[in-house]
Amino acid sequence: MNGDLVVIGNGMVGQRFVDALRARDPHGRWRVTVLAEEGRPAYDRVRLSAFFDGVDADALNLHTPHEGVRLRLGEPATAIDRDRRVVSTATGEHRYDALVLATGSYPFVPPVPGADLPGVFVYRTLDDLAAIREYARGRRAGAVIGGGLLGLEAANALRLLGLSTDVVEFAPRLMPVQVDPAGGAMLRRYVEELGVRTHLGVATTAIRPGPDGAVAALELSDGRTVDAELVVVAAGIRPRDELARAAGLTLGPRGGVLVDDTCRSADERIWAVGECAAVDGTCHGLVAPGYATAEVVADRLVGGAATFPGADTATKLKLLGVDVASFGDAHGTTPGCLDVTFTDPATRVYAKLVLSDDARTLLGGVLVGDASAYPTLRASVGGPLPAAPLALLAPDGGGADAGALPATAQVCSCNAVTRGDVDAAIAGGCADVPSLKACTRAGTSCGSCVPMLKQLLDAAGVAQSTALCEHFDATRRELFEIVRVRRIRTFSRLVAEHGRGRGCDICKPVVASILASLGAGHVLDGEQASLQDTNDHFLANLQRDGSYSVVPRIPGGEITPEKLIVIGEVARDFKLYTKITGGQRIDLFGARVEQLPQIWRRLVDAGFESGHAYGKALRTVKSCVGETWCRYGVQDSVGLAVALELRYRGLRAPHKIKSAVSGCARECAEARSKDFGIIATETGWNLYVGGNGGFRPRHADLFASDLSTDALIQLIDRFLIYYIRTADRLQRTAAWIEAMDGGLDHLRAVIVDDSLGLCADLDAAMAHHVGSYSDEWRDVLDDPERLRRFTSFVNAPDVPDPSITFALERGQPVPIRGGTPTARDDERSGREREPVEAGRRRQQVALGLPEVRR
Amino acid sequence: MNGTLTWTPVCRLDRLEPDRGVAALVDGVQVALFRTADGLFAIDNHDPVSGAYVLSRGIVGSRGDVPTVASPLHKQVYDLRTGRCLDLPGVSVTRHAVRCRDGLVEVRLRQED
Numbered sequence: 001m002n003g004d005l006v007v008i009g010n011g012m013v014g015q016r017f018v019d020a021l022r023a024r025d026p027h028g029r030w031r032v033t034v035l036a037e038e039g040r041p042a043y044d045r046v047r048l049s050a051f052f053d054g055v056d057a058d059a060l061n062l063h064t065p066h067e068g069v070r071l072r073l074g075e076p077a078t079a080i081d082r083d084r085r086v087v088s089t090a091t092g093e094h095r096y097d098a099l100v101l102a103t104g105s106y107p108f109v110p111p112v113p114g115a116d117l118p119g120v121f122v123y124r125t126l127d128d129l130a131a132i133r134e135y136a137r138g139r140r141a142g143a144v145i146g147g148g149l150l151g152l153e154a155a156n157a158l159r160l161l162g163l164s165t166d167v168v169e170f171a172p173r174l175m176p177v178q179v180d181p182a183g184g185a186m187l188r189r190y191v192e193e194l195g196v197r198t199h200l201g202v203a204t205t206a207i208r209p210g211p212d213g214a215v216a217a218l219e220l221s222d223g224r225t226v227d228a229e230l231v232v233v234a235a236g237i238r239p240r241d242e243l244a245r246a247a248g249l250t251l252g253p254r255g256g257v258l259v260d261d262t263c264r265s266a267d268e269r270i271w272a273v274g275e276c277a278a279v280d281g282t283c284h285g286l287v288a289p290g291y292a293t294a295e296v297v298a299d300r301l302v303g304g305a306a307t308f309p310g311a312d313t314a315t316k317l318k319l320l321g322v323d324v325a326s327f328g329d330a331h332g333t334t335p336g337c338l339d340v341t342f343t344d345p346a347t348r349v350y351a352k353l354v355l356s357d358d359a360r361t362l363l364g365g366v367l368v369g370d371a372s373a374y375p376t377l378r379a380s381v382g383g384p385l386p387a388a389p390l391a392l393l394a395p396d397g398g399g400a401d402a403g404a405l406p407a408t409a410q411v412c413s414c415n416a417v418t419r420g421d422v423d424a425a426i427a428g429g430c431a432d433v434p435s436l437k438a439c440t441r442a443g444t445s446c447g448s449c450v451p452m453l454k455q456l457l458d459a460a461g462v463a464q465s466t467a468l469c470e471h472f473d474a475t476r477r478e479l480f481e482i483v484r485v486r487r488i489r490t491f492s493r494l495v496a497e498h499g500r501g502r503g504c505d506i507c508k509p510v511v512a513s514i515l516a517s518l519g520a521g522h523v524l525d526g527e528q529a530s531l532q533d534t535n536d537h538f539l540a541n542l543q544r545d546g547s548y549s550v551v552p553r554i555p556g557g558e559i560t561p562e563k564l565i566v567i568g569e570v571a572r573d574f575k576l577y578t579k580i581t582g583g584q585r586i587d588l589f590g591a592r593v594e595q596l597p598q599i600w601r602r603l604v605d606a607g608f609e610s611g612h613a614y615g616k617a618l619r620t621v622k623s624c625v626g627e628t629w630c631r632y633g634v635q636d637s638v639g640l641a642v643a644l645e646l647r648y649r650g651l652r653a654p655h656k657i658k659s660a661v662s663g664c665a666r667e668c669a670e671a672r673s674k675d676f677g678i679i680a681t682e683t684g685w686n687l688y689v690g691g692n693g694g695f696r697p698r699h700a701d702l703f704a705s706d707l708s709t710d711a712l713i714q715l716i717d718r719f720l721i722y723y724i725r726t727a728d729r730l731q732r733t734a735a736w737i738e739a740m741d742g743g744l745d746h747l748r749a750v751i752v753d754d755s756l757g758l759c760a761d762l763d764a765a766m767a768h769h770v771g772s773y774s775d776e777w778r779d780v781l782d783d784p785e786r787l788r789r790f791t792s793f794v795n796a797p798d799v800p801d802p803s804i805t806f807a808l809e810r811g812q813p814v815p816i817r818g819g820t821p822t823a824r825d826d827e828r829s830g831r832e833r834e835p836v837e838a839g840r841r842r843q844q845v846a847l848g849l850p851e852v853r854r
Numbered sequence: 855m856n857g858t859l860t861w862t863p864v865c866r867l868d869r870l871e872p873d874r875g876v877a878a879l880v881d882g883v884q885v886a887l888f889r890t891a892d893g894l895f896a897i898d899n900h901d902p903v904s905g906a907y908v909l910s911r912g913i914v915g916s917r918g919d920v921p922t923v924a925s926p927l928h929k930q931v932y933d934l935r936t937g938r939c940l941d942l943p944g945v946s947v948t949r950h951a952v953r954c955r956d957g958l959v960e961v962r963l964r965q966e967d
Contacts, residue, residue, distance in 0.1 A: 065944070470917065502873070502891065504915035505924035505931070530873040534911040534926035537874075542926055546906035794876040794887070795864045801877075803884065803907040 001301060002029035003097030006087050008077045008243065010034050013274030013290035014102030015042035015062050018069055020298035028068040030301065033094050035087065037076035038125060046287055049153045051129045052160045054695070060126070080247040082267055098269050100297055101244060101257055105237035105275040105285065110145070114207030119215035120231045123154045135230055136161040143167070143218055143228035145204050147174040151234035152319040155196050158232065159320070165196045166226045168218060170235075172201040178315055178326035182343065183366040186350040190322040190369070199226065207231060239276045239283050252278025261307040263297045271297045284311045288414045295416070312413040314378045316371050316448045323371035328364025328381040329354050337363055342393040351393040353377070353385075360384060375452040376402055379409040379419065402452035403459035411456070412442035412449045422453065426460045433457070468729065469506040472499040476510055476654060476729045483514050484725075490527050491515075509533045510729050513616055516652035517724050519772050522779050523615075523652075524786050535614035538790065539776055540596055541587075545815035547804045548596060549589040550576070551613035552603050553649060556623045556641035556661075557584025566606040574599055577812045583620035583658065585611060590813050592801050597790050600777045609775040612650060616730075618657045621645040622670070626663030626680065633663035635680030640709065641669075644678075644716070650773050651720065654727040654736075658692070672700045675733040676716055681705070685712045689719060689747075690734040698734045701744055704752065717766035718751035718759060817842075861953070861960040870894075870959065875910035875923060880961050885950055886910035887959065888934055892921045895934040896952035896961050901925045902945055909947065 005021075007014055018032060036042075041063030050060065063071070072089070079088040086093045107122035109115050121132050136142070142158035144151045147169025158165045169176070173184025174191065188198055203221040210216030210229075218226040239256035250258045250266045256278030259265050263279065265272055274290035275283060284290065289311035299306035314327035332339055336357035343350050349369040356363055362380045367373065373392055379402065380386050386404040402411065407420035417440045425439040433453050437443045443450045467473045472495070474482065479494070488494050491511045495503055503511075512531035516523055523529075523536055535541050540548035552567065567586055571578045576599075577589040591599055613619060621644045624630065626637030641661040651657070660671040661678045671677025677688040677700050684706040691700030704715060727736040740746050749755040751762070780786045792801040806813035864878045870889035877899045878885045884899035886909045899907045904927040912923040914934075921934040930941045939945035951962040 471915075501918075502914075502916035502921070504917065504922065505913040505929055508913050508915060527872075530871060530914070533913065534908070537911065542908070542911070544904060544906060544927070546908045789871075789876075792877060793879040793884075794869055795878045795880075799879060801884075801907065 001098065001303065003031070004095055005030040005032045005098045005100065005301070006094050006096040007032060007034045007100045007102055008087065009102035009104055009240075009274070009276075010036035010038070010042045010063070010071065010073075011102060011104045011274065012042060012045055012062060012287055013104070013294050014100075016291050017100060017102060017273050017294035017298055018066065019064065020295050021301060022066045022069065024298055024302045024304075030068075030098070032066075032069040034069060034071045035075050035077045035089060035094065036071065036073050038127070039074045040126065041071060041073060043126065045124075048123075048126070048129060049157055051126060052133070052157045057126055077243055080243055080270075082247055082270070085269065096269070098271070098301060101265075101270065101272040101276055102274050102294075103240035103243065103276040105239055107233060108236045108238045109233050110204065110235055112204055112206055114209060114215065115233070117207055117209050117215040118213065119229060120207060120233060123150055123157075123232050123234050124237075129157070132157065132230070132232065133161060136163055139229040140164060141166075141227040142230045142232070143226050144232045144234055145218070146234035146236065147171070147198065147200065148177060148234065148236070149175060149315070149317065149319070151232075152191070154232040154234050155191070156320045158230070159194065159196065163230060164227075166199060166218075166228065167191070167196055168199045168202060168204050168220060168226070170201070170203050174198065174200070175319075175324065175326075178330060179324065179366050179368060180331060180352060182341065183324075183326075183350050183352065183368045186343070186348060186368045187319075187322060187324060189348065191320055194320055196320065197226075199224070237275065237285055239278070241276055244270075244272070244276075252281045252283060254278070254281075254283065256283040261296075262300055263293050263308060264300070271300070273297050279308050279311075282311075284313075286311070286313060286315065288312050288314075288416075291414060292416060309416065312410070312416075314381075314413050316367075316374045316378075323367065323369060325367040325371040325374040325378075326365075327374070327378040328362070330364045330366050332364070334363050340389040340393070342390070353389055353393065355385075355389070375411070375449050376405065378413065379405050379411055379449075379452070383409060401459075402455040411452050412440070415441040415444065417442035417449075419456065422456050423460065426457060426462060431457070431462050468510060469504055471495060471501045471503050471507050474498065476514075477726050479511065480514050480517075480725050483511070484518055489515065489520050491531050492527060503531075505533070506729070509536070509616075510654075512536065513652045513654065519768055522774075522786075523776065524780065524789075529789075538593055538596060539610060539614055539780065540591065541614045543589060543815070545804055546801065547589070547815070548591050548593065549587050549613070550591055550596065550599055550603075551581070551585055551587050551611035552608035553611040553645070554585040554620075555645040555649075556621055556638050558623075558638055558642060563606060563608065566602065566608075570599055570602050573602075575806075575813055577814060581620075584622045585620060587613070590804075590806060590815075592792055592804055594791050594797070594800065597781060597787055601781055604775070604778050604781060609649070610777045612776075616653055616655050618645070618648040618651045618653070618659070620658060621648075622658075622660035622674075624661075624663050624668035626661075630663055632666055633680070634682055635663055635685065637661040637663035637669065637678075637680055640678065640685070644713075647713070647770055648716075648720065650776070651724070651769055653720070653724045655730050655732045657720070657733070673697065674700060676700070676719060678712065684708055687712055687715055690737045690744075692732050692734050694732075696734075700734075701737075703744065703748070714763070715751060718762040719747070721762040721765045722747075722751055722758070859962070861951075861955075861962045864959045864961050867954050867957050867959055873914045875912065875914065877907070877910040878961065880950075880963060883963055885961055885963075886923070887952060887961070888914055888921075888923060890914055890921050890934070892934075894952045894954060894959065895921065896950040897923075897932065897934065897937045898947040898950075900947065901927055902939075902947060903928055903930055903942070 043060040044062050075089045077087045086095050107124050142163035143166040144154045145168050147167045155165045155167050174187050204218050205221050206219040208217045215231050218228050241255050244257040252258045257265050257272035258278050259272050263271050273293040296306045296308055316325035332354045338355045340353045352366045354364040362385050405419045409419050411417050411419050421440050430436045430439050436453050466475045508531040571588050579587050581587050621641040623638045623641035627633030658674045659676050660669040660674045662669040662671045663680045671679050672688050673691045673693050679686045686705050687703045688700035689703045692698055791797040805816050807816050862880050875886050875888045884907045885896050886899040888895045899910050901908050908926050911926045914923050922931045924931045930939050932939050937947040937949040950964045953960055
């Protein structure tokens with residue numbers, strides 16, 4: 001078989017089908033056209049809710065381009081003509097020799113009055129979620145119709161958007177498909193504790209509008225009314241079979257394109273995969289069976305004999321922070337089966353195992369509150385129990401180790417990978433989780449089996465690589481010790497003696513940072529210059545258009561009017577975009593490399609130093625005004641912040657370090673969101689460590705209380721040096737402490753009680769840093785050799801980079817969007833020079849408000 | 855097609871730091887020049903992923919036996935010998951000819967096919 005293949009739908013399963021076909025059809029026997037309804041290519045709908053945690057559409061992308069596959073986004077199929085073998089769209093026709101329907105499902109909206117009111121949403125696509133987020137703005141009351149898996153995800157989304165949340169479920173318990181009554185009761189306790197009100201065993205009889213015509217309330221079958229300014233309907237899905245129906249294909253008893261176990265429809269040229277396929281009459285709404293159908297059809301189209309292996313309906317997820325898992329015969333419908341249940345109201349864990357009538361074979365189970373045993377249990381379904389039932393159900397999942405599984409057990413149900421497959425890949429040379437994922441696809445979908453992959457590597461006796469990169473087998477921590485103990489001062493010696501190759505953008509900056517931490521001279525001296533990331537190389541921060549930004553240090557955020565004026569004058573004279581940062585200093589954007597020394601000459605002359613905004617180094621120590629001015633302040637927070645910033649300025653570390661000092665417990669400096677934060681008390685200082693903002697915000701933990709200033713400084717000195725010596729590459733203090741054996745207690749033992757006898761050494765290292773500090777920018781300006789590299793073009797030092805040009809926005813220069821290629825370039829290459837920024841849409845932010853006067 | 859076929863002198867060899875790039879302006883084209891233990895390399899300075907002219911400022915290294923530079927903006931790695939991106943299939947930058955004559959580095963822009 002070969003020719004033209006049309007795929008209708010580019011959802012998760014449609015994409016998987018194309019991937020699977022391309023993997024099996026390397027010579028391109030099939031020319032593939034994919035018709036997609038949505039305007040963006042396939043994305044991970046299972047992780048859709050991550051959108052509300054700040055994960056953007058790019059991170060959810062599942063689409064990989066293939067040769068010989070045309071993807072037509074925003075071009076939905078409108079009809080199938082089976083006689084002529086063409087699929088029509090609004091813009092044309094596509095002829096097919098084989099047609100694969102991957103149209104998925106649509107959300108079922110119960111036919112109640114008001115279901116079409118403004119403010120009623122479904123929860124299926126990224127556009128749906130974006131619309132919900134938009135509509136939620138300024139609204140207080142939300143409700144979800146449906147207490148299943150998707151309904152609870154939607155409820156969590158509404159919570160995160162700041163809405164009060166009611167969930168209405170027709171069944172007498174939450175997640176009725178996956179969990180049993182006792183599990184549902186446990187789940188309800190968790191959910192209600194989070195402030196989500198549940199209404200179980202009732203139907204929504206009407207959705208009522210308010211005076212503005214938008215939704216305002218739900219009416220329930222028990223006569224109650226629930227306030228709701230925003231409603232999400234998550235009452236199940238129905239297969240998208242309208243094209244098939246219109247084309248006269250046979251449908252399943254409950255909808256969906258009827259296909260046999262080869263996923264072929266009544267028309268031998270038409271196949272169906274995923275949620276729109278009624279395999280032997282049954283539609284499956286989970287991704288794992290959908291992927292299985294995709295693999296079957298891909299195999300059949302290249303002449304294989306695969307058949308649908310049956311649906312694995314096992315599910316594990318974290319809903320509203322609660323682990324819930326369900327697998328196999330979760331409801332115990334097998335005749336004669338036995339239950340083992342475990343309920344602990346104290347830890348709020350519920351677990352049930354369903355066993356065969358002789359109690360030897362695991363048939364299924366339900367876990368609520370702790371699902372750590374899930375991967376092993378699910379993989380054991382249909383086989384002997386891997387350990388005694390109670391050991392398996394113990395909250396730490398102590399008895400559950402993948403090493404006990406038989407070869408036939410399925411480790412990854414999403415991709416149908418057995419333990420035997422994983423073991424074969426390990427025997428074939430896979431030595432870590434990423435290579436196992438690439439080789440077997442295990443763990444690439446929901447990820448719940450990743451811990452098992454690690455266990456299987458352990459069971460096979462494979463030591464997992466902690467190598468920094470392909471050039472060094474050592475970790476950053478080990479390299480630090482090698483460099484320190486052997487007094488190595490160059491990368492070339494280190495890589496020759498302890499590594500291989502020529503280095504890369506991973507190991508070179510790591511070694512540069514280690515050398516800087518150990519006081520190996522100026523970061524641009526000798527060979528060190530070649531190791532630095534561009535930011536450290538030009539002592540400025542590279543921006544998207546190739547220009548740099550400049551940040552002078554303003555210790556503690558305290559600045560005299562004179563110095564403030566100098567910054568203003570420099571910004572004005574060099575036409576720099578000027579913005580105040582979150583770290584209480586001022587960032588000047590849009591400088592070309594040849595301008596950097598001129599800018600810094602003026603700043604250094606006025607008494608400024610490098611702010612190290614470009615380095616993995618101490619950034620700022622933020623402060624509130626403290627007791628000097630504030631009527632609540634109890635200590636001099638600004639004074640301490642200035643002293644700390646000057647003490648630790650220039651300290652290179654595995655990652656950036658931020659700090660803050662608050663003058664009282666009101667915490668206006670936000671010290672607990674910093675790597676080390678200090679909060680004043682009546683009698684001294686409290687020290688907090690391990691906080692950060694960023695992608696995973698974390699509050700710092702209290703490390704020591706009521707310290708004198710001297711005792712405080714000593715602890716911070718040791719904390720920082722110990723961190724610099726032992727953390728991994730790009731590991732912030734929070735992750736460093738979390739990964740530490742013994743955590744915060746261990747850290748206290750090392751730097752307070754000196755349990756490792758390191759403290760004198762740590763103190764000496766910091767004393768050396770403080771004593772040898774010198775301003776990097778002043779040093780550059782004093783040295784013509786170092787200055788020489790600050791030119792845009794080696795053969796035209798006086799020519800400014802023509803690609804850096806600005807537009808005016810709110811009275812300041814900003815990069816012109818999309819860059820400005822030289823005419824010469826375009827002419828020469830004839831190629832589009834627009835950067836690739838798939839999926840991102842820049843939102844309009846002008847609101848038509850009066851302009852701020854400048 | 856009006857690219858130049860001539861060699862353009864750019865700078866003295868000692869102006870190129872080992873394992874570090876510089877940008878040069880050759881007949882209006884921004885070229886990134888690198889000096890490594892494997893020799894001299896020249897590719898477009900234009901980063902096709904970000905649209906900025908920055909490849910000369912990337913970190914030079916190796917992947918296996920391939921001499922490489924990593925874009926300083928988003929770290930995609932390019933083969934210095936061919937201009938091919940090792941991380942993104944189908945992406946590449948133009949390679950130019952470069953040589954050293956009497957201590958002078960010279961560049962000849964590559965013709966498009």
